[in-house]
Amino acid sequence: MSWAESTDEHFCLTLGTECSKMLRCPLRAGSVFPVKSQSQTSAYPVQLRRTMSSAAMVVEGPIITEQESEVRRERSSYPGLPAVLVVDDDREMCELAEAGLTQRGYAVTWKMSPREALELLDHEDFAVLLVDIHMDGMGGLDLCRAALAKRPDLVAVVMTGFGTMDHAIGAMRAGAYDFITKPVSMDALALTIDRAACYRAMSDELRRLRRRVDTHELPNVIGSSGPMRRVADVVGRVAGTTTNVLITGESGTGKELVARALHERSGRRGPFLAINCAAVPENLLESELFGHARGAFTDARSARTGLLAEADQGTLFLDEIGELPLGMQPKILRALQERKVRPLGSTQEVSFDVRIVAATNRDLEQEVSEKRFREDLFYRINVVRIDVPPLRVRGNDVLVLAQYFLERAATRSNKNVNRLGRLVADRLVNYDWPGNVRELENCMERAVALASFDEITLEDLPVKLREYRATEVEATGDDPKDLPPMHVVEERYIRKVLAAVSGNKTLAAKVLGFDRRTLYRKLERQA
16 A cells, blocks of 8 residues: 555545455455545545554655556557547436546447447447446446447446446446446546556557467467468468458368367357358259248248358358359349348348358359359459468378377277377378368278277278378389379479479469360369
8 A cells, every 4th residue: 555645636545456455345456546645635544544553655846656657558558549439328427527527538328328428339449338337218227238348449438427336346346346426526437437448558559469469379279380380370360350361271181270270269149151152053042042031932931040140250261162152142242232131032231240151162363264153243242362271291290180189089989099100190191182171081091990909000990091102202213113193293392392392382383284174174183
C-alpha cells in the first residue's frame, strides 16, 4: 500500500496485492481511495483503516500518482483513440461523460437506448462499454451480457447509484470488468476507463504475441519441416483477417486440416462447416448451400437453413471447388459478392458474414483458360493462396506422422506396438508417397494390424514399399534386368524435380519443359 498526492490536491491511497489479500474484502489490487489527509479514513472498513495507519509516507507537493502515470503510459500504447461507448438513459450523464473523456483522449459515442447500442455494436468496435445498471426496457446487466455475446473483447464498466455488494457481484457475473458508483467524479471515471482501456490493450497485445509464438504451429497439423513452417507463417498472417483463401495441393496432403487451423486461429465465433463440392449432386448442391423454404420442391416438408447462413460469423470450407458445376458458379459468385443468399422457394434474402476457404487439387488457372471454371469466381476465392506441400518434400515429418499414426492405430486395436524399425524408418523417408499423408496413415494402420512384435518391421509394410528403390534417375549396372523402363525413369525424375522445388508445380513445369496441364496429367497418371 502506498500514499501519493493527486492533481486535485487529494491524497490517494493505492491498495496493493498483498493488502488486498490481507483485508479479505472485495477490493481489487490497485484500488484507489481519495482522502484529504491520512487522518480522514473513518469512512473505510476497520481493516483498511489499520492498514492505512501503517502506510508509507505522504509525498509532498502536487504530483500525479504512480498508478495514474502507469495507467496513462500503458493506455498510450493503445492503437489510435480508444473508443468508448456510453449507454445511459440520462442525457446529461452521457454528455458529461463525453465531454470529460474526450478531453482525456478518448473517442466517445453515446446512446440512450440499449437497443440502439446493440445495433451499433453489430458494425462498430469499441474498446470500452460504460453502461448504467438501471435503464428502462433493458437493464445494464442484460445489456452487458448481450454486448459481450456480440463482442467478446469488449471491456464493460457498470455504473450504479447503489454501491451494494449484490450489485457488484451481479456486474461481475454479467461479465463486467469493473463497476463505479454514482454520483461519479470525472477523475474517478477517467481512471476507471483508463484501467479498462489498458486491460483491452493488453488483451489485444497478448493475442498478438500468442499469434506470433504460434506462427510456426498449426492446430491439429503435425510437422515442423521448412515447407510446413512456410504454410504456418502464411496462416498466421491471414488468420485474423476476413480474406477469402484458396488452399491448393495434391490429394491427401491435409488441405482440410489447414483450413480448420486457419479457422481456429482466426478467432471467429461462428462454426467451421465443410462441404465437398464433388460429393453432392448438382440438383442438391444449391439447396445445401443456400437452403430452401417449405414446399420449394418435392419432399421439402420443412424449411432448411443453407450452409452459407448456418456458418454465419464462422468459416465455410468448399472442398474440391474445382469440381463445382458451371451452372452453380455464377450463383456462388453473386452470393459472395452481395453477402446475401436467397433460399430456394423464398422471396426473402438472408445476410451472412462468412469467411470462404476453398480447396482444390486442380490447376484452377488452367481450368479457367479452358473455360471450365469462371475467371471472376477464381479471383473472388483466390485472394490469398496457400500451397500445401506433398509429403515427399517434408523430410523427417514423415517419421513424426508415422509415429503418430502408429500410436493411434495401436490404441484403437489394443495392440502393444510402439515403434518403427530402423529399416522401416529408412524406407518411409525415401518413399515418394504419391498418396501423401492419407497413404501414410493407411500404411501405418495396416502395419499395426499385421505386426507380430512391438516394433514395425519391413514385412509389415505393403509390397510396393518393401520393393521400392530410392529415386535414382541414372541407371547403374549392365544387366538389362536392372534397367528401369522409361516411364519409371520419367516418374522418378519428375518427383525429384518436384522435391527440389518444394512441390511448386509451376516452377517444376518450367524446369521439366512441360506446360502445367501436361505435368498435372502425368502426376494424375502416376497416382
